[in-house]
Amino acid sequence: MPQGTLTSSDHPQASIVPIQIPPLSQPTSVQLSLVVPTYNEASSICSLIRQLCAHLDKILPGAYELIVVDDNSPDYTAKVAQELQEEFPQLQVICRDHERGLATAVLRGWQAARGEVLGVMDGDLQHPPEIVLKLWPAIQEGVDLVVGSRYAESGGVSHWNLGRRLVSRGAQWIGLMLLPGVFRRVSDPLSGLFLVRRQAIAGIPLSPKGYKLLVEVLARGRVRTIAEVGYIFQERQNGESKIQLQTCLQYLHHLIALRFSLGQVGSFLRFSMVGLSGTFVDMTLLYLFHDPNNLGWDLAISKLIASEVAILNNFLWNDLWTFRHVTRLQPGLWNRLQRLVKFNVICLIGLLLNSLLLILLSERLGIHYLLANLIAIGIVVFWNFYLNAKLSWRVAAPRSDAHGSQS
Numbered sequence: 225m226p227q228g229t230l231t232s233s234d235h236p237q238a239s240i241v242p243i244q245i246p247p248l249s250q251p252t253s254v255q256l257s258l259v260v261p262t263y264n265e266a267s268s269i270c271s272l273i274r275q276l277c278a279h280l281d282k283i284l285p286g287a288y289e290l291i292v293v294d295d296n297s298p299d300y301t302a303k304v305a306q307e308l309q310e311e312f313p314q315l316q317v318i319c320r321d322h323e324r325g326l327a328t329a330v331l332r333g334w335q336a337a338r339g340e341v342l343g344v345m346d347g348d349l350q351h352p353p354e355i356v357l358k359l360w361p362a363i364q365e366g367v368d369l370v371v372g373s374r375y376a377e378s379g380g381v382s383h384w385n386l387g388r389r390l391v392s393r394g395a396q397w398i399g400l401m402l403l404p405g406v407f408r409r410v411s412d413p414l415s416g417l418f419l420v421r422r423q424a425i426a427g428i429p430l431s432p433k434g435y436k437l438l439v440e441v442l443a444r445g446r447v448r449t450i451a452e453v454g455y456i457f458q459e460r461q462n463g464e465s466k467i468q469l470q471t472c473l474q475y476l477h478h479l480i481a482l483r484f485s486l487g488q489v490g491s492f493l494r495f496s497m498v499g500l501s502g503t504f505v506d507m508t509l510l511y512l513f514h515d516p517n518n519l520g521w522d523l524a525i526s527k528l529i530a531s532e533v534a535i536l537n538n539f540l541w542n543d544l545w546t547f548r549h550v551t552r553l554q555p556g557l558w559n560r561l562q563r564l565v566k567f568n569v570i571c572l573i574g575l576l577l578n579s580l581l582l583i584l585l586s587e588r589l590g591i592h593y594l595l596a597n598l599i600a601i602g603i604v605v606f607w608n609f610y611l612n613a614k615l616s617w618r619v620a621a622p623r624s625d626a627h628g629s630q631s
Contacts, residue, residue: 242429243331245422248340256280256288256360256419257339261329262347266299270308275353276345277312283360286314291337292347293318293329301347326416327432327440334422343419344437351417355455359419362451368424370451371410371438372417379412379454395475399439401606402479406443410450413439417455420445433478443482494546495609498538503601506534510597523586523593527579535571539564547617566616574604 258276262269273290280288294302294317302319309315318332330344341363345351355372362370373379381389395414400407407413414436425445432440441447512518513526543551543563551560578600585596 242431243328243335244429245331245334245342245426247426248338248422252338252340253287254289254337254339256284256341256343257291257334257337258288258343258345258356258419259291259293259330259333259337260345260347261326261333262292262294262297262301262305263326264297264299264301265294265347266297266301266304268349269301269305269347272347272349272353273305273308273312273315276356277314279354279356283357289314289316289337289339291316291318291333293320293333295320295324295329325432326435327437330437331430331432337422340422341419342422342425344416346416350458352455352458355417355453358453358455359417362453363419363421365451367449367451368447369418369420369441369445369449370453371412371415372455373410373412373415373452374455374457375411376452376454379456381457395472398476398603398606399479401609401611403439403443403482406439406482409442409447410438411452413442420447424448431481433474433481436475436478439478439482495542495612496605498541498546499601499605499608501541502534502538503598505537506530506601507594507597509533511594514593524579524583527582527597528575531571531575531578535568535575538571539567542567542612542617547613550617563616567612570611570616571608574608578604 258280260269260272260276265272269292273292276290280290290312292302292305292315294305296302296319302317305315305317309317316336318336320329320332323329323332333344334342343356343359345353345356351372359370359372374381381392392414396407399413415438416435418438418441420441424447425441428444428446430437430440430444507530509530510526513521513530514523519526543560551563554563578597581600581603582593582596585591585599586593589596591599
């Protein structure tokens with residue numbers, strides 16, 4: 225085995241999650257450790273390595289290392305990279321036999337890294353290699369994290385169609401609803417291109433699920449200062465996108481797990497259980513109103529009536545159970561009516577989105593209307609929880625009446 229090549233069995237703690245990045249035990253001459261996670265990137269890895277090394281040699285001669293972490297690609301990406309190690313002694317290759325996943329691959333590379341700054345870049349050339357010439361100066365200015373952003377000034381995407389743009393923005397929108405304090409920190413929290421100081425994440429248990437590691441770093445790391453560098457996201461030169469349904473589900477799982485770990489666990493669980501009861505009400509009434517064997521009403525009208533009844537059902541349960549810690553501080557019919565109005569407005573906006581999704585999925589894409597309705601409800605629940613927790617059941621400071629008593 226070539227020098228600088230590891231297998232997952234060679235690497236300590238290869239099967240332990242969460243993963244921790246160790247602090248440096250002694251001074252190092254390596255300033256930057258850049259990890260490139262790969263799977264079936266044999267067609268692009270040589271070009272990427274040569275370009276990265278050419279650029280890094282200009283700004284960090286002899287003070288960087290490049291670590292390729294491959295998940296045992298059937299196209300022998302690891303072997304292709306290993307053949308370059310004699311030419312580039314700063315290159316290390318880790319081949320994982322039993323683990324899969326982009327985010328954990330990056331963390332395994334960081335565990336083996338010797339640098340004071342840790343970085344990640346995709347192996348398919350969608351991240352232009354020359355961007356390192358802009359990322360590193362930002363780190364030199366003293367920030368904890370510098371993010372390559374598609375949405376910062378001078379950033380963008382090359383030839384994305386409308387559908388792909390909507391998926392990307394939709395993923396950010398869901399993240400903003402669930403983790404506003406995390407997603408508002410940068411313009412592109414789903415970026416796979418960034419550098420972070422080791423001291424900002426060393427010793428912190430990291431548990432990424434799927435492929436979006438930056439969200440985990442922002443949520444759990446000791447990141448105080450951030451810079452962003454715009455770049456143009458390129459189309460894949462070879463192969464095909466790895467984004468699949470499983471990837472989307474892992475992303476949602478990751479967001480929910482982070483939401484639970486960062487607070488509001490009980491409220492979200494109760495809100496979700498109430499939502500299930502509302503879903504039952506909604507689905508039952510939609511079937512009774514729209515099915516040809518029953519009333520046979522128009523789909524849009526049936527949906528509006530069914531959803532409004534479900535909204536009233538959900539409000540009562542949420543007011544009496546989910547947010548009872550708030551309603552006890554705000555008793556009285558007038559306060560309850562105010563909460564109902566706010567809840568109804570928020571949910572009606574969600575209902576509009578729900579209805580549009582239902583019609584799109586059912587009438588345009590041919591999905592059965594009941595399944596389409598279930599999918600639409602699942603998407604809108606994140607909107608409803610976040611805004612209702614912030615507005616409908618917001619904890620307000622107690623007010624004093626004219627006699628100085630608290631109401």
